[in-house]
Amino acid sequence: MKKLVAATALLAALAGAAGSADAALYINQIYGGGGSASASVTYKYDYIELFNSGTTAVDLSSYSIQYAAAAGAFGTTNMHSLTGTIEANKYYLIQESVAALGGTPGTGGAELPVTANLQGKLNLSGTAGKVALINGTALSGGVTTAGVYTPITGAFVDLIGYGAAANFNNNKALTANLSLTTAVFQDNAGVLTVGPTGLHAQSDYSATATPTPIPAAAWLLGSGLFGLAGFRRRNP
Numbered sequence: 001m002k003k004l005v006a007a008t009a010l011l012a013a014l015a016g017a018a019g020s021a022d023a024a025l026y027i028n029q030i031y032g033g034g035g036s037a038s039a040s041v042t043y044k045y046d047y048i049e050l051f052n053s054g055t056t057a058v059d060l061s062s063y064s065i066q067y068a069a070a071a072g073a074f075g076t077t078n079m080h081s082l083t084g085t086i087e088a089n090k091y092y093l094i095q096e097s098v099a100a101l102g103g104t105p106g107t108g109g110a111e112l113p114v115t116a117n118l119q120g121k122l123n124l125s126g127t128a129g130k131v132a133l134i135n136g137t138a139l140s141g142g143v144t145t146a147g148v149y150t151p152i153t154g155a156f157v158d159l160i161g162y163g164a165a166a167n168f169n170n171n172k173a174l175t176a177n178l179s180l181t182t183a184v185f186q187d188n189a190g191v192l193t194v195g196p197t198g199l200h201a202q203s204d205y206s207a208t209a210t211p212t213p214i215p216a217a218a219w220l221l222g223s224g225l226f227g228l229a230g231f232r233r234r235n236p
Helices: 002-018
Strands: 025-031 047-052 063-069 079-081 090-095 129-135 141-143 149-151 155-162 183-186 192-194 200-202 205-209
Touching: 025 129, 025 155
Parallel strands: none
Antiparallel strands: 025 047, 025 183, 047 090, 063 079, 063 129, 129 155, 141 149, 183 205, 192 200
16 A cells, blocks of 8 residues: 555656656557468567546647668668557557558558557568657657667657667566567556656566556456456556
């Protein structure tokens, strides 16, 4: 109970300090196995899923998603803007690698089981890479040889480096790569702290769970979201 009270107080403090909706938004799930011809791949498409842990809706028209290789820098090529609104305590699903937008879907795997809020062009690595949520659309910056991310322009909201080869990770480092059948999950019940770069630092997340894209209408009840193919959030 003390941990729950402390976490609630921390969230409130972060939201007040940020003075914007950014404190409530984070990347909840990443799947990069799309684009494969393998018969064992789960889905034809990559996807990125966001979550709004706040109490008010957020207009996403000023936000963008950017992708970089595990040891690469972000740039304007591998990015796209967001549209629409993410309601309070709701998810926002982005279907990536869409052919009509310049992406490369797979010939193996299934269609996504739920309708995405937005379609994008990004072809994510199925093993290791970096995904950033930006409040803005400008070029974001690069990574120094020491692995310290140096923003150039734009306001970072969240940044996840996944896979063992990622040269920057604002969260707990992953020791395992993604695969055709696993996805990154933020797995700390939405409890956010501030990392060394001022970005959200989820204290725990995993890359070994079954990909489970969640529809925007889904919402959290207590400590878990039940009935979605084994997806579960752990209490801290």
